[in-house]
Amino acid sequence: xxxxxxxxxxxxxxxxxxxxxxxxxxxxxxxxxxxxxxxxxxxxxxxxxxxxxxxxxxxxxxxxxxxxxxxxxxxxxxxxxxxxxxxxxxxxxxxxxxxxxxxxxxxxxxxxxxxxxxxxxxxxxxxxxxxxxxxxxxxxxxxxxx
Amino acid sequence: xxxxxxxxxxxxxxxxxxxxxxxxxxxxxxxxxxxxxxxxxxxxxxxxxxxxxxxxxxxxxxxxxxxxxxxxxxxxxxxxxxxxxxxxxxxxxxxxxxxxxxxxxxxxxxxxxxxxxxxxxxxxxxxxxxxxxxxxxxxxxxxxxx
Amino acid sequence: xxxxxxxxxxxxxxxxxxxxxxxxxxxxxxxxxxxxxxxxxxxxxxxxxxxxxxxxxxxxxxxxxxxxxxxxxxxxxxxxxxxxxxxxxxxxxxxxxxxxxxxxxxxxxxxxxxxxxxxxxxxxxxxxxxxxxxxxxxxxxxxxxx
Amino acid sequence: xxxxxxxxxxxxxxxxxxxxxxxxxxxxxxxxxxxxxxxxxxxxxxxxxxxxxxxxxxxxxxxxxxxxxxxxxxxxxxxxxxxxxxxxxxxxxxxxxxxxxxxxxxxxxxxxxxxxxxxxxxxxxxxxxxxxxxxxxxxxxxxxxx
Numbered sequence: 001x002x003x004x005x006x007x008x009x010x011x012x013x014x015x016x017x018x019x020x021x022x023x024x025x026x027x028x029x030x031x032x033x034x035x036x037x038x039x040x041x042x043x044x045x046x047x048x049x050x051x052x053x054x055x056x057x058x059x060x061x062x063x064x065x066x067x068x069x070x071x072x073x074x075x076x077x078x079x080x081x082x083x084x085x086x087x088x089x090x091x092x093x094x095x096x097x098x099x100x101x102x103x104x105x106x107x108x109x110x111x112x113x114x115x116x117x118x119x120x121x122x123x124x125x126x127x128x129x130x131x132x133x134x135x136x137x138x139x140x141x142x143x144x145x146x
Numbered sequence: 147x148x149x150x151x152x153x154x155x156x157x158x159x160x161x162x163x164x165x166x167x168x169x170x171x172x173x174x175x176x177x178x179x180x181x182x183x184x185x186x187x188x189x190x191x192x193x194x195x196x197x198x199x200x201x202x203x204x205x206x207x208x209x210x211x212x213x214x215x216x217x218x219x220x221x222x223x224x225x226x227x228x229x230x231x232x233x234x235x236x237x238x239x240x241x242x243x244x245x246x247x248x249x250x251x252x253x254x255x256x257x258x259x260x261x262x263x264x265x266x267x268x269x270x271x272x273x274x275x276x277x278x279x280x281x282x283x284x285x286x287x288x289x290x291x292x
Numbered sequence: 293x294x295x296x297x298x299x300x301x302x303x304x305x306x307x308x309x310x311x312x313x314x315x316x317x318x319x320x321x322x323x324x325x326x327x328x329x330x331x332x333x334x335x336x337x338x339x340x341x342x343x344x345x346x347x348x349x350x351x352x353x354x355x356x357x358x359x360x361x362x363x364x365x366x367x368x369x370x371x372x373x374x375x376x377x378x379x380x381x382x383x384x385x386x387x388x389x390x391x392x393x394x395x396x397x398x399x400x401x402x403x404x405x406x407x408x409x410x411x412x413x414x415x416x417x418x419x420x421x422x423x424x425x426x427x428x429x430x431x432x433x434x435x436x437x438x
Numbered sequence: 439x440x441x442x443x444x445x446x447x448x449x450x451x452x453x454x455x456x457x458x459x460x461x462x463x464x465x466x467x468x469x470x471x472x473x474x475x476x477x478x479x480x481x482x483x484x485x486x487x488x489x490x491x492x493x494x495x496x497x498x499x500x501x502x503x504x505x506x507x508x509x510x511x512x513x514x515x516x517x518x519x520x521x522x523x524x525x526x527x528x529x530x531x532x533x534x535x536x537x538x539x540x541x542x543x544x545x546x547x548x549x550x551x552x553x554x555x556x557x558x559x560x561x562x563x564x565x566x567x568x569x570x571x572x573x574x575x576x577x578x579x580x581x582x583x584x
Contacts, residue, residue, distance in 0.1 A: 023493040055461040061507055061526055066500040088499055089409060090382050090431055092238045092530040094265050094283060096258040111281055112242040116408055117381060117433060119240050121281065135257055135267065135283060137240060139382055139431065141409060169347040201315040207361055207380055212354040234353055235555060236528050236577055238384040262554055263527060263579060285528055285577060287555060384530045386557050386575060388550040403573055404534040411532050413573065427549055427559065429532060429573060 008037045008078035015074055018082050032070055040110040042075035048103050048127075058098040059133075064124055065093055068136035071106035072120035076140055079113060083143065086118070091138040099126045099133040111137075118142055154183045154224035161220055164228050178216055186256040188221035194249050194273075204244040205279075210270055211239055214282035217252035218266035222286060225259060229289065232264070237284040245272045245279040257283075264288055300329045300370035307366055310374050324362055332402040334367035340395050340419075350390040351425075356416055357385055360428035363398035364412035368432055371405060375435065378410070383430040391418045391425040403429075410434055446475045446516035453512055456520050470508055478548040480513035486541050486565075496536040497571075502562055503531055506574035509544035510558035514578055517551060521581065524556070529576040537564045537571040549575075556580055 010018070012034045019028040026032060036043040046052065046059075046067040054060035069088055076086055105125050112119040117139055124134040156164070158180045165174040172178060182189040192198065192205075192213040200206035215234055222232055251271050258265040263285055270280040302310070304326045311320040318324060328335040338344065338351075338359040346352035361380055368378055397417050404411040409431060416426040448456070450472045457466040464470060474481040484490065484497075484505040492498035507526055514524055543563050550557040555577055562572040 025491065025493055053463065055463055055522070061529070062500045062504040065503045065529075069499055084493070087536075088533055089411075090384075090530070090532050091499070091503075092283065092384060092528070094257065094285070094528050095526055096265060098525075111240065111278055116436075119242060119281075119381075132257055135265075137238065137281060137283060139240070144408075144436065171345065171347055199317065201317055201376070207383070208354045208358040211357045211383075215353055230347070233390075234387055235557075236384070236386050237353070237357075238382070238530060240382050241380055244379075262582075265527075290554075290582060384575065386549065386577065388557060403532065403570055411534060411573075424549055427557075427575060429530065429575060431532070 006079070007039055009081050010037070010078045012037055015078060018077070022084060026070060032067070034074060037075065037078040040075070040079060040113070042071060042078055042108045044071035044074060044106045044108070046104040048101060053101060056098070057101055059101065059104055061095065064095070064099070064104065064134045065091065065136070067104055067106050067124060068093060068122040068134070069138060071108045071122050072138050073140065075108040075110055075120055076113070076118045079110065080142070085143040086140050089139050089141050091136060093134055093136040095134050097131060097133045103127040104133070114142070116142055116144070152225070153185055155227050156183070156224045158183055161224055164223070168230060172216060178213070180220060183221065183224040186221070186225060186259070188217060188224055188254045190217035190220060190252045190254070192250040194247060199247060202244070203247055205247065205250055207241065210241070210245070210250065210280045211237065211282070213250055213252050213270060214239060214268040214280070215284060217254045217268050218284050219286065221254040221256055221266055222259070222264045225256065226288070231289040232286050235285050235287050237282060239280055239282040241280050243277060243279045249273040250279070260288070262288055262290070298371070299331055301373050302329070302370045304329055307370055310369070314376060318362060324359070326366060329367065329370040332367070332371060332405070334363060334370055334400045336363035336366060336398045336400070338396040340393060345393060348390070349393055351393065351396055353387065356387070356391070356396065356426045357383065357428070359396055359398050359416060360385060360414040360426070361430060363400045363414050364430050365432065367400040367402055367412055368405070368410045371402065372434070377435040378432050381431050381433050383428060385426055385428040387426050389423060389425045395419040396425070406434070408434055408436070444517070445477055447519050448475070448516045450475055453516060456515070460522060464508060470505070472512060475513065475516040478513070478517060478551070480509060480516055480546045482509035482512060482544045482546070484542040486539060491539060494536070495539055497539065497542055499533065502533070502537070502542065502572045503529065505542055505544050505562060506531060506560040506572070507576060509546045509560050510576050511578065513546040513548055513558055514551070514556045517548065518580070523581040524578050527577050527579050529574060531572055531574040533572050535569060535571045541565040542571070552580070554580055554582070
């Protein structure tokens with residue numbers, strides 16, 4: 001379905017090093033683990049921590065938002081290289097089920113990778129279950145003359 | 147991925163008869179063709195007509211919006227039966243590529259089918275191509291005590 | 293609230309002439325009337341016609357979608373001039389109430405007018421009532437070197 | 439514009455006590471301050487802390503998401519009373535400008551307060567500026583027989 005099947009230009013190791021060095025705040029390797037990158041796809045894990053809980057003991061909306069946003073952004077970086085100026089302009093998230101207090105996984109697919117805009121979706125599931133707990137779709141602005 | 151793999155309770159013929167009878171304005175059988183229904187899925191076709199064109203000769207945004215909305219709604223009806231009071235409350239659509247002046251296809255997947263809300267997504271492609279031209283996700287309000 | 297209070301560069305007459313000439317399909321002057329343009333704002337009317345009805349006799353979702361999309365796009369044209377290459381990339385619409393079979397009005401405010409992206413919102417009301425029937429927010433891609 | 443001008447049933451003090459008692463994780467009184475509630479409106483502040491920064495030193499997306507979500511939810515509670523079962527089902531956020539490392543303010547307006555769904559919008563600004571840095575619109579599921 002992706003418009004190109006080009007292999008990613010950055011590996012999991014490349015991405016992890018880049019992000020740890022330039023964006024230590026994101027918490028790659030601790031909060032977030034890059035588990036897989038492929039042509040126009042990626043899978044990231046948010047590791048469980050009690051700080052991610054909302055009232056009621058389920059994983060919070062902001063945690064799912066952050067996972068979706070980081071995961072789609074990483075998938076774009078994998079495809080186009082280290083271009084940290086790529087920024088989120090829109091994110092639409094639907095919360096489908098209350099996620100258990102466990103790791104969350106985001107399976108990303110890039111739907112469009114244009115010269116000025118990239119659009120990707122993330123389906124979030126809870127460790128050990130296939131039922132999606134959230135679905136996000138987001139637009140990123142890509143700087144010119146890359 | 148759907149939370150239930152229950153077979154639809156309405157067939158393509160059931161749905162087409164119901165919609166032609168109760169909602170002739172939708173244009174089932176003419177503008178829209180129900181091509182497939184399955185557990186939590188459906189595929190609908192918007193047949194090409196020059197009235198669907200936008201300036202520039204590509205298929206218009208309102209046409210893609212209408213296809214996504216009708217297709218997800220039909221997928222919900224297939225699963226829960228003839229409940230015409232189900233109404234759209236939110237629809238988010240991303241336009242990915244300008245679609246050629248051809249039939250459009252919407253592949254629908256229901257992400258949540260709750261007692262009060264149903265959420266589904268539609269990936270729209272152009273006849274003869276796998277590249278998505280639009281992606282929509284929508285929420286529907288489901289009436290109580292059905 | 294807009295980042296600039298620059299007056300529009302196109303008047304209602306300019307916009308109507310431009311759109312009738314270059315985009316006759318939109319139906320400016322018949323389906324849609326440009327009622328007001330101001331700094332980062334515009335108001336458009338969708339004139340009632342039975343073709344805009346949905347089952348149940350209320351104004352249809354695709355009609356509200358089309359009104360919101362055209363109205364925000366016109367507000368952008370008013371501000372930046374005749375740049376027909378500006379295209380919608382995302383539109384999120386919430387349906388709030390079933391609109392009576394009457395004219396609809398879209399009050400637009402541009403939230404961001406950047407070099408590459410413009411974002412605007414439209415609040416849709418029904419003729420003679422202040423209660424919003426729909427709310428839309430949309431992103432447009434603006435071509436470079438304008 | 440709201441469909442009802444009913445005064446809120448909970449005051450700022452009521453809301454703050456309720457949230458501190460039942461939802462200490464939210465951080466009302468520390469991270470978030472309820473500054474104003476009115477008929478179908480509210481204003482909340484996110485107090486600046488370095489933990490809210492993203493790479494580049496501007497306020498992060500998840501912080502703006504959390505502020506919008508909490509602020510709209512508080513506006514709904516103010517209007518309908520202590521009903522903690524109200525949950526977010528959809529949130530669409532547009533990022534308009536990079537916010538300076540300062541407090542953020544969310545001005546909320548409830549667009550629909552129905553028996554089963556509530557929809558509200560939040561315009562987020564940075565302390566000391568009127569230019570919106572983000573705009574969010576969200577849907578909440580309201581439990582039956584309240």
